Amino acid sequence: MPTQGTPLAKLGFLTIGRFDADDPATGHEETLRIIEFAEQLGFDSVWLRNRHLQYGISSPVAVLAAASQRTSRIDLGTAVIPLGLENPMRLAEDLATVDLLSGGRLNPGVSVGTPMRYDDFRHALYPETHDVENFSKDRVLRLIDNLGGRPVSDFEGTVGIENYSRIVQPHSPGLRDRVWYGGGLSSAIWAGEHELNYLTSSVVTTEGTSSRDFAIIQGEHIDAYRAHHPQPENARVSQGLVVIPTDSATPEQVRRYRDYAAARFPRTTTPQGPRGMLFAPDIVGTSDEIAERLYSHAGFQRATEVAFALPFSFEPEDYVQIITDLAQRLGPALDWTPAAQTLRAP
Template structure:
């Protein structure tokens, strides 16, 4: 686990892939260029968010299919696909296809629960079944069964010239072991018990924790995950915070980055909403300052890899500066070494 003097294992970042309604192609191509640039810089991974009925990537699997054939080494992740809008069997086909194209580099992150603003579009999504859809973790286990090659059809054989399989095709061995799940303490325990990797983010649920400190609660969730991973089983934990290095930023960029973090700071002071959501403060500063803060962060201390989140509303040149400084400044300050192609 990262401590001062101990190198960080894997460095990645997460992007929403925003675009303009008037020219969505430009935004999607920008995201693909960012992924290609990340591989050139030696990043271990790039992760895409999943946004429906918004101006961010709604089909990360499709975008990652394009990224898979433009890159050769970097891991490609989703953080996260809300399974409430997906059919697990069909999604398994898409995920396996991208994993095959990428040579086994896909890291699907998923979540469950009632989709955001479900009442606004439920009749368009599930016109006949919107009131009986199961949004529980059963959706994850169905997806895992499909990815592991469990039978989904009662028939296997040849009809005329067509050959049918009982399991999802294509089948990509090992993909099920690269599925990630995020959430609070209960979800962390469930993920460990079901063979999933664990994603943390810049939001935690307070739950029954006695603390109101974000880093402490995040560390408690990771500890719960690690405590329930079966002996000998792999256990990957990724931490995701909004981290903005300013080493090569212009004075104007620094001012905007600081204003962005300050505008979001008040929500970090107390739990928000009925679920008790607690947000992490955004970290802005030079790489040496950020490294010092991260080494003191209880959640970071327990992670084996990171996927720092890019802010939603910045310009392309801002993202270029941030990912360059993450790879060239903060990563090395955390003992990370860029990977070669």
Template sequence: MPRRGEPLRKLGFLTIGRFDADDPGPGIEETLEVITRAEHLGFDSVWLRDRHLQPGISSPVAIMAAASQRTSRIELGTAVIPLGLENPFRLAEDLATVDILSGGRINPGVSVGTPMMYDHYKTALYPDTHALEDFSKERVLRLLRCLRGEPVSDFEGTVGIEQFTNRIQPHSPGLADRVWYGGGRESAIWAAGQGINYLTSSVVTTEGTESHDFATIQGEHIDAFLANHPHPESARVSQGLVVIPTDSATDDQIRRYREYAAGRFDRTRSPQGARGILFSPDFVGTSDELADHLFDHAGFQRATETAFALPFSFEEDDYRQIITDLAEKLGPRLGWQPKD
């Protein structure tokens, strides 16, 4: 685990891939250029958010397919695909296809639950079944069964000149082992029981804990995951926080970054709502300052890799400066070394 003097195993970042709704092409191209630049900088991974009916990435699998043809090494993940808007059968076909195109570099992160703003578009999404859809974790299990190559059809054979198999095609061995699940303590325990990987984020819930300290709670969730995983020594845990290094930033950028973090700070003061949702503060500072914060952070101490989240509303030059400082300044201070 990345405590002082111990290397951080993998360094990555998460992007929303925002674009102009009236002219989406340049923004989508910018996302692909960010991924290409990340590979050149030596990052281990880039993760894509998944947003629907918003000017952001609505089809991360398509973005990963394009990125797989511009890169050769970097891992491509999703954080996360909400399975309530997906058919696990079809999603498994797409994920396996892109995984093969990429040479086995896809890390599908998923979640379940009623989709955000569902009542406003449920009849467009599921015209006849919107009241019957099952948004439970069974949707994850369906996806896993498809990715593992378990039978999905009761027929296998030849009809005329066409050959049919009883499992999803193409099949990409090992892809099911690279599925990630995000959520709180109970979700962490459930993910461990399935033998899949665990994504943390800058949001936790206080359910099942007496603490109101974000880092402590995130650490407890990771401990619960590792304690219940059949192979904790090889289980993957990724920590997600908003971390903004300022080493090469201009004075104007530093001012805007600090204003951004300050504008979001009030929500971190206490839990919100029935589930006690608690947000992490955003971390802004030099890489020396950020490394000190992270080494003292209970969640970071327990994670095996990171996917620091890029802020939603910054400009292209800002993202370029941030990911460059993450790779060249902060990463080495965390004991990480860029990949060739």
């Protein structure tokens, strides 16, 4: 666990992969170049958000398939795929394919629940079954069963010249153990009980706690996850916060970054909505300032790795500056050691 004097084990970042509706190819290519650059900087992982009917990556698995052929070392994750819009059997086929193409580097992060704004498009998604779809954690269980090789078909054998398998093909051994799940207290407990990895984010729910301090709540969730994991010493936890180092930023960039954080700060002061969602304040400052804040953060103190979230609305050159400072300034301030680097600007 990263306390002062203990090296941070793994450093990664998370991006939405935004694009212009009139030129989506350029935005997707920019994301691929950022992933390539991240590997050159020595990052351990890069994660893609999932956005449906928005101007961000809607098919992270497809993008990571492309990234797998342009990188050789860095772990490739999703944070997260909402399973309410997926068929677990078909998704298992896609995930296993990309994992094999990447040489075993895929880290699928998933979530469940009724999809956001479901009523707006449910007839297009599930024309005949939208009122009876099961959006519970059963979808996660189906996915990990499929990835783990549990039979999905009653038939195995040869028909004519075609061979059939009982299990999802291709099968990628070890992929099931790299599935991540995120959520509040009950989800943390459930993830631990089912030996999934636990993916935290810059949002928590206030269920089961009297605290209104984001860091304390995140720490409680991580503690609950480990307490219910059969092998807590092997349990992986990744912390995600919006962290914006300014070491090499221009004065104009620093101003925009601070304005961005200030505009989002009011939502961090009180729980939001019926589930009591609480947002973490964005952390903007020099790497030394950020490191000091992280070392005193109850969530960071309990994590084994991090995937810092990039802001949604910045420019490509901003992302280059931010991830460069993350790797070359903040990482060393957290005693993190990068993998072999071969720098080339994206």
